Amino acid sequence: MKQIKKCPILTLLVLSAMFLTLCGYLGKKNIYKDYSYNIATTPILSLVMSGIGNDAMPWDYFSYIEELEVINPDMNPSDSKDEFQSGMESISENTENNYENIPIINNIHESTPAPVTYDFTPVTLDYLDDALFIGDSRTRGLCLYSGWDNTTFYAETGLTIYTLFDKKVVPVEGSSKLITIEESLEKEHFSKIYVMIGINELGTGTPEEFYDTYENIIGRIHELQPDAIIFVEGIIHVSEKKDKEGSYINNESIVNRNQLLSTLANHSNIFYLDANEALCDENGFLIDEYTFDGVHLRAANFKPWKDYILDHGIIK
Numbered sequence: 001m002k003q004i005k006k007c008p009i010l011t012l013l014v015l016s017a018m019f020l021t022l023c024g025y026l027g028k029k030n031i032y033k034d035y036s037y038n039i040a041t042t043p044i045l046s047l048v049m050s051g052i053g054n055d056a057m058p059w060d061y062f063s064y065i066e067e068l069e070v071i072n073p074d075m076n077p078s079d080s081k082d083e084f085q086s087g088m089e090s091i092s093e094n095t096e097n098n099y100e101n102i103p104i105i106n107n108i109h110e111s112t113p114a115p116v117t118y119d120f121t122p123v124t125l126d127y128l129d130d131a132l133f134i135g136d137s138r139t140r141g142l143c144l145y146s147g148w149d150n151t152t153f154y155a156e157t158g159l160t161i162y163t164l165f166d167k168k169v170v171p172v173e174g175s176s177k178l179i180t181i182e183e184s185l186e187k188e189h190f191s192k193i194y195v196m197i198g199i200n201e202l203g204t205g206t207p208e209e210f211y212d213t214y215e216n217i218i219g220r221i222h223e224l225q226p227d228a229i230i231f232v233e234g235i236i237h238v239s240e241k242k243d244k245e246g247s248y249i250n251n252e253s254i255v256n257r258n259q260l261l262s263t264l265a266n267h268s269n270i271f272y273l274d275a276n277e278a279l280c281d282e283n284g285f286l287i288d289e290y291t292f293d294g295v296h297l298r299a300a301n302f303k304p305w306k307d308y309i310l311d312h313g314i315i316k
Helices: 002-006 008-027 044-053 060-071 078-093 137-143 181-187 209-225 251-262 303-311
Strands: 130-134 150-156 166-172 178-180 192-197 227-233 268-273
Touching: 130 137, 130 227, 137 150, 137 192, 150 166, 166 181, 178 181, 181 209, 192 209, 209 251
Parallel strands: 130 150, 130 192, 192 227, 227 268
Antiparallel strands: 166 178
């Protein structure tokens, strides 16, 4: 109180500023509605001063309320009083510019649409005219005994995910020269690419290391062939006899790695195929009659694998 008595002019200025600010606060939707105003950058007081410069006096708000009561006799007279009281409390609590409660305007741009996904559908043999099969000795067997002479195979016995881009396995037409699969993918174009690899890696590294390398390979294939549909084929299981030999080649290891490989599928341009559904018995073992060594298929028993592939095409 002593400070107020000592500085009456300052007190009067502060009270006047609060009064004018209140008028601006209450009148921004009526007497000042045609004025350009941004609460985040402009004090309300400046809105009032702009109005005064155009003969819109702050006390015109109260005349506006009286006229409104005449136009709308059903209006509760206490509404304007409540609004006045609310405005005064708001100004008292926010003597400094505090914009923490200003609502954030959402981005008006549309968000990136989710990629289109596709379901498997049966296809005919001509679906493979522009397809490529990459793999080890198992895919080599498919190349030799499938009868699919309309498609392309880059398959080599002993190939692993770790040597897939380093080993020269692709013949150059018209020469005895071989190039790597990566070099070929830089020049050739394929619409579908099937990858079946992993049996030779069971005794090397951890499932996570295998998966990380596999993921990088698939990423590189997609980079080189961005328009291609990529099919990650699950590693085919081994027979019960082979599984019980107790070697590193066993179905538990295969299942663990296949579970990781299945997560690579996004159902948009990368899909997971598990031909074990067609090649294994109810216990998950490769059917004995289909294999001569517990690992590789007999020449006469590739049909279930072939049918499975053609039953799981993707049409965009």
